[in-house]
Amino acid sequence: MSRLDETKPFVPVRIAVLTVSDTRTLAEDRSGGTLVARIEGAGHMLAARKIIRDERAEIAAQLRAWAQDPEIDVIISTGGTGLTGRDVTVEAHRDVYEKEIDAFGTVFTMVSMQKIGTSAVQSRATGGVAHGTYMFALPGSTGACKDAWDEILVKQLDYRHLPCNFVEIMPRLEEHMRRK
Template sequence: MPIDETRPFLPVRIAVLTISDTRTRADDRSGDTLVERLTTAGHILAAREIIPDDLDTIVARLHAWSEDPEVDVILTTGGTGVTGRDVTPEAVERVATKMIPGFGELFRWLSFQTIGTSTVQSRACAAVAHETYIFALPGSTGAVKDAWDGILKDQLDSRHRPCNFVELMPRLGER
């Protein structure tokens, strides 16, 4: 999609949340991939944390960051599958003001190009909570690359045409 070079780039403050019972900062490759991509694109890493696959813990972190005026976007990685411990979509739904169903649909279409029918096991989703975007991504490095490179890189670029998420940010809290 086209980038309008006559428009200014507006950096977005992005928090990265890895949801895993087993990952640490030393081996959080998906979180590292997101941080590398967002900073290379010119955005600001607002916060980064690793928390366990626990519904109440995830909800609490999403609430705190979505209410923080220094966080515009939350990217989560992990917990979007179908096993019993995968509860990230449920946490997102608990804090959401509005769901963004097109994100998950487009993510699975893009992921299908890479992993075929295995993409049906993903419950990647997106929402607006308060005035903050939340994008819940699977925990694999390939999945976060697909999501960033195929969707988020453009939608979080204020110069992307015909429209992007950044230009809507000032109006997210309107009623």
Template sequence: MADIDESLEFIPLRIAVLAVSDSRSMAQDTSGDTLVSLIEAAGHVVGARKIVTDDRPLIRDTLQAWVDDEAVDVVISTGGTGLTGRDVTVEAHRDVYEKEIEAFATMFTIVSMKSVGTSAVQSRATGGIAKSTYLFALPGSNGACKDAWNEILVWQLDHRHKPCNFVQMIPRLEEHKRLA
């Protein structure tokens, strides 16, 4: 599946990890721990990490602060993507997005089907772009975080991945502003 051009040098990205939970502390944030381990094992840098409650304005403001921080290239949140009344992470992400990456949700569903079967329909994982920052909202389970990272994000966040990847587009994400 992955085609890596080994002649290119790896470029580490700075990735912020946000856990959304009303009940977890940093010590109990196993999905955040999972993401941090995967991010670092791939050679990227965890530039920030935080836990916030299931509060749409709080989630939105945290995402926006990281989007506004030039030291953050990617934000990955975990939790709050389900169907219950407290699950507002997706809405908070969409408050920040300039463009949604609709195919991310589709690909995540396909990947999840291999692990959890038709239960994949209950996830509202999403991805988008704001300024020149990529944002992804993943479910709060360790398995979902592993699936999203190992099957999608590890490849798309590696500029050596062919035929194309998210990283090679970073310089072009705001080109419309330079042309205006």
């Protein structure tokens, strides 16, 4: 079972938060604010924060820019993961991914089922990697952001988490790019 190895040092990561919304402002962005509070509360660093419209090309461009920024290790977006016509965040993420973390959506659905029952099927939360940067697309609800962070990301973004975690393999995410 998973646990923390208290003998290992905590390794903070640099996380960018992207809120996808046609209507929210920074002052009204409760989901983004929830993520920022949890990121900083866990000891990680907020590397960037932005609100962007529900436009696939704009979202993908921002994800690409942040993924190529050496000062950003992880990108978490909130909003645009549903089923309506304007929900294009998942498609934008997949436009950028080099590899998808298939189990992230599955585990998120399992967590959500405990909270909202079968309504969990309406979320298309996803995770992936591009340019050595982890990317996660979460629903726009504050509850979903809390659930994803508290039940999945806080553990996987902690180097001390056993039996394995995302942080310990960060140095190897781009090993295919090294010269042989």
